[in-house]
Amino acid sequence: MLHLLFVLAMAPSAWAADVQWRGAAFEGDRAALEKLAQAGAKVVRVYRESDAWVLDEAQRLGMRVVMGLWVAHPRHGFRLDDANAVRRQEQAIRAFVLRYRDHPALLAWGIGNEVETGEADPLPVWREVDRLARVVKALDPKHETMMVVPDGGPEHLKRLADCCPNVDRLGINVYAGAAFNLPQRVREAGIRKPVVVTELGPLGQWQAGRKPWGAPVELTSSEKAGFFRDAVAYLQSEPAIGGVFPFLWGAKQEQTETWHGLLLADGSLTEMTDALSAAWGRPVETAAPAIRGIGIAADTFSPGAEISAGVDALSFDGSPLQAEWKVVAEARDLRLGGDNEAVPPRVPVRVLQADARSVRFVAPSEPGAYRLFLTIRDRSGKAATANLPFLVR
Numbered sequence: 430m431l432h433l434l435f436v437l438a439m440a441p442s443a444w445a446a447d448v449q450w451r452g453a454a455f456e457g458d459r460a461a462l463e464k465l466a467q468a469g470a471k472v473v474r475v476y477r478e479s480d481a482w483v484l485d486e487a488q489r490l491g492m493r494v495v496m497g498l499w500v501a502h503p504r505h506g507f508r509l510d511d512a513n514a515v516r517r518q519e520q521a522i523r524a525f526v527l528r529y530r531d532h533p534a535l536l537a538w539g540i541g542n543e544v545e546t547g548e549a550d551p552l553p554v555w556r557e558v559d560r561l562a563r564v565v566k567a568l569d570p571k572h573e574t575m576m577v578v579p580d581g582g583p584e585h586l587k588r589l590a591d592c593c594p595n596v597d598r599l600g601i602n603v604y605a606g607a608a609f610n611l612p613q614r615v616r617e618a619g620i621r622k623p624v625v626v627t628e629l630g631p632l633g634q635w636q637a638g639r640k641p642w643g644a645p646v647e648l649t650s651s652e653k654a655g656f657f658r659d660a661v662a663y664l665q666s667e668p669a670i671g672g673v674f675p676f677l678w679g680a681k682q683e684q685t686e687t688w689h690g691l692l693l694a695d696g697s698l699t700e701m702t703d704a705l706s707a708a709w710g711r712p713v714e715t716a717a718p719a720i721r722g723i724g725i726a727a728d729t730f731s732p733g734a735e736i737s738a739g740v741d742a743l744s745f746d747g748s749p750l751q752a753e754w755k756v757v758a759e760a761r762d763l764r765l766g767g768d769n770e771a772v773p774p775r776v777p778v779r780v781l782q783a784d785a786r787s788v789r790f791v792a793p794s795e796p797g798a799y800r801l802f803l804t805i806r807d808r809s810g811k812a813a814t815a816n817l818p819f820l821v822r
Contacts (some may be wrong), residue, residue: 444809449665450536450672451709453490453691458678459486465678466490468702469709474627474674476542478525484534488762493534493536494573495527495674498522500541500558504765507551522561523568527704530569537573538565539627543602546579546766552592552786559593566595573597577627579766580607586618598671600627612667623671626664630676631656634684644759644798644818647688650722651813652799654700661708675705682772684760685800687814693804697812714746718810725801725817730792732821736801738785740815744807751806752785759798759818796822 452472453465462483465473475483477499487494501507501518502608508514529535541558542798545551555576562574577600587597590820594727603611603626615624624676631653637645648656655674664673680690687693691701707713725738744750754779762771776799781789784803793799798820 431632434821435593440756445700449670450495450625450671450674451665452674453678453705454674454676455480455678456681457485457692458696461679461692462486463490464696464698464702466492467711468706469711470538470678470705472672472674472676472711474539475574476539481525481555482528484529484532488534489534492534494534494536495537495672496541497539497542498525498561500544500561502544502546502766503554503690504547508556515557516584519561519564520769524563526565526568530572537575537598538569539577539600540564540565540596542577542627543579543766546818551578551585552588555589555592559595562593562595565757575625575627575815577602580604580611581679583618586614586620590621592618598623598624598625600625602628602676604628604630604633605656606803609663611664612669614671615669617637624669625672625674626670627672627674629657629664629673630689634688641817642798642820644800644820645684646818647685647812647816649815650691650699650701650717651720652689654704657701658708661705665708675701678702681767682760682770683767683769684763685802686757686772687802693812693814697806697810699812699814703811715809715811717803718745718750718813719743720805720813720815723803723815725818727819727821729820729822732792732794732796734792735781735789736792736819737787737789738801738803738817740785740803740805742785742805742813745809746791748808750785752783752788753804754780754783754789754790755802756793757800757802759800792821796804 452470454474476494476497523789545554547639558576575598576596580603634645639645662669668705676688678691680694697707703713703717720742723740759771764770780792800816802816
């Protein structure tokens, strides 16, 4: 009996050490979490203590949780040399860990997220994260600790190899083609602990090609789906990778309303979620619409000019599609590191013709940068998205 109890007590950490974590980074509601479980995800990563509700829901849905412990960023005004602020933060983390350390859905603690963003020297921040990891491990030795950093160059990774002995797994947020050489870069840096891709995404807005006036060009949902199919399959085959979390299961304004969200704001599933369902062993029977191409007549228009655009889209069974076209002002409230951004306003325009193949409308009267957004829906309710930047001058 004593031996059986010991095995049961050790089961969570053994599972964490031997099984690649497969799920998604999550910001959403209960309905979105349920869709994540239905898609076949086994693990969900959340960012902060306000997401503690996910623990109970994940237990109900048969998932495990990498529970985020938010660590304040110096770029937001937190000072590592402020002893009172450092103590208050530690006390809050202690209280939270003590409250939830025995939750059956808890898989690991995620301590901070890109806390060093904006810092010329990341080491002081990393040392503080490691100190907090030591505190967490003392309170809860049954669950692993993980820190999360942005992807960086060779020297950045080499400095991570030995900096944080109290961190069991190293989380790296990786975008675009960097995902395909991450295992090699990790080995060359001398990193020996398991590496988790804590955010996996296609081209970020900071990486994408730009129009002459500076607007980054977003991939279509179909192009993003192709990236996830290839990148997740590759990373899941790599023994050095201890987990993969595509970003973001939910919807989020960041440069645009669709750049990083795997779902639409209303919860609609997409070709990207289809790709992840297949990667998690649950290929869908009814595929989302695919966008094979989209274009606009020109990049620049005069105020009040007629603008035309077209799309080549296909439903899974050839049935008719529905399209929503809308014009939105280019985002101006741009932030670093995923900080909350204000949603740019929709711009009313006079639509001359619109269907699931094309649109014609009158350009805004005010000069400025805009985007033409397209949402395609099929009869099952799944969606595809694209947008086209244009300039009025």
